[in-house]
Amino acid sequence: MAKYTGPLCKLCRREGFKMYLKGERCYTDKCAVSKRNYAPGQHGKENKKLTQYGIQLRAKQALKRIYGMLERQFRTYFEEAARRQGETGEVLMQILESRLDSALFQMGFSVNRRTSRQMIRHGHILVNGKKVDIPSYRLRAGDIVEIKEGSRSTQQIKDGIELTGKRVSGKSWLEVNYDQFKGTFTRLPKIEELEVPVDVQAIIELYSK
Numbered sequence: 001m002a003k004y005t006g007p008l009c010k011l012c013r014r015e016g017f018k019m020y021l022k023g024e025r026c027y028t029d030k031c032a033v034s035k036r037n038y039a040p041g042q043h044g045k046e047n048k049k050l051t052q053y054g055i056q057l058r059a060k061q062a063l064k065r066i067y068g069m070l071e072r073q074f075r076t077y078f079e080e081a082a083r084r085q086g087e088t089g090e091v092l093m094q095i096l097e098s099r100l101d102s103a104l105f106q107m108g109f110s111v112n113r114r115t116s117r118q119m120i121r122h123g124h125i126l127v128n129g130k131k132v133d134i135p136s137y138r139l140r141a142g143d144i145v146e147i148k149e150g151s152r153s154t155q156q157i158k159d160g161i162e163l164t165g166k167r168v169s170g171k172s173w174l175e176v177n178y179d180q181f182k183g184t185f186t187r188l189p190k191i192e193e194l195e196v197p198v199d200v201q202a203i204i205e206l207y208s209k
Contacts, residue, residue, distance in 0.1 A: 056206035089200035090191040101135035107183040124151035147181035
């Protein structure tokens with residue numbers, strides 16, 4: 001499976017906000033966005049006005065990078081959202097947030113989605129008592145996500161809870177018990193409940209051309 005292997009901090013600088021791609025570093029003063037809050041490259045400091053297409057493209061690129069996927073997979077999710085009932089933007093976000101790697105991050109068990117994927121692939125995560133090693137596994141209402149007992153002392157888990165354990169606060173579609181290292185995906189979130197730093201409508205307009 002193809003994946004991005006280039007510098008992660010440059011992606012955040014390109015989009016102009018933190019996407020928490022680098023893990024613990026993103027929560028410190030060493031964060032590249034905090035130190036150099038402008039786009040990378042020779043002309044990064046220039047304040048260029050984007051066209052409508054440019055705005056739409058940047059929105060799509062940012063959302064893809066936040067959730068750690070390339071064009072083909074992201075386009076597949078969009079097409080699925082467009083086919084289903086409801087507002088396409090909200091359905092798209094619900095699909096992305098119901099992924100196991102995203103839910104694990106939102107529950108506060110990992111410092112970012114990239115670490116979530118690693119934990120899942122290495123067999124540290126159980127869903128409804130069964131091991132799941134597919135990061136894109138889609139959760140349904142009532143599914144219980146749990147850290148495997150033998151993995152609860154790993155540094156990745158400790159860092160996740162310490163740095164992002166408060167992330168679940170205010171997220172009514174999630175219930176988390178850190179003492180038991182488990183969380184419940186109670187329902188699909190509504191788009192207004194999500195802290196989406198990009199214009200999802202711009203993405204819909206881009207793909208609808």
